[in-house]
Amino acid sequence: MNKVIKYILIVVTATTFSGCGPYNFTGTGKIDAKTFQVNYFQNTAELIEPGIERTFTLELQDIIQNQTNLNLVNSGGDLMYEGEITEYRITPMTATADQRAAQNRxxxxVMVRFTNKNKEEDDFEKPFSFFYDYNGNTQLVGSQLTTALDVIFERITQDVFNESLAKW
Structure with missing residues (x-):
């Protein structure tokens, strides 16, 4: 009886640890890179909001550092992110009876170019965008602007992360 229990315990342990291979909760699995770099994202949009290019660059660096074990480097990274902010646009979404904007968006x-030196088939160049709706009676300044950019950049950086590393 003792032999049977030991045998079952060995089989269960072996299948448990060999079943799925490397995986983590971010969905990145095994990344064949040790370093990454995020080049400064220039703001080439027609409507310029000062400082958003720096904010986006730092937020992209942060999400990769927080969700992987990769080391951030200034040059020569195994993974490289670069691009530019190509659009910053405010548009009315709904109107009131007297032709004023009730809600703006x-x-x-952001155009992102991703290069993986170790796996060229993962390289891509594509746009990522998101929006934030706000009351048409408010000005998009101060904390309202900060909140809007936080929401937008959180979504865009997560989408870039998923496209480049998580493969979702």
Whole structure:
């Protein structure tokens, strides 16, 4: 009886640890890279909001550092992110009876070029965008602007992360 229990315990342990291979909760699995770099994202949009290019660059660095074990480097990274903010646009979404905007939408679009030195088939160049709707009676300044950009950049950086590393 003792032999049977030992045998079952060995089989269960072996299948448990060999079943799925490397995996983590971010969905990145095994990354064949040790370093990454995020080059400064220039703001080439027609409507310029000062400082958003720096904010986006730092937020992209932060999400990769927080969700992987990769080391951030200034040059020569195994993974490289670069691009530009190509659109910063405010558009009215709904109108009131007297033809005023009841709701506005801020849309930001970022063109991202991703290069993986170790796996060229993962390279891509594509736009990522997201929006934030706000009351038409408010000005998009101060904490309202900060909140809008936080929401937008959180979504865009997560989408870039998923496209480049998580493969979702």
């Amino acid at each position: 801020l849309t930001v679009k």
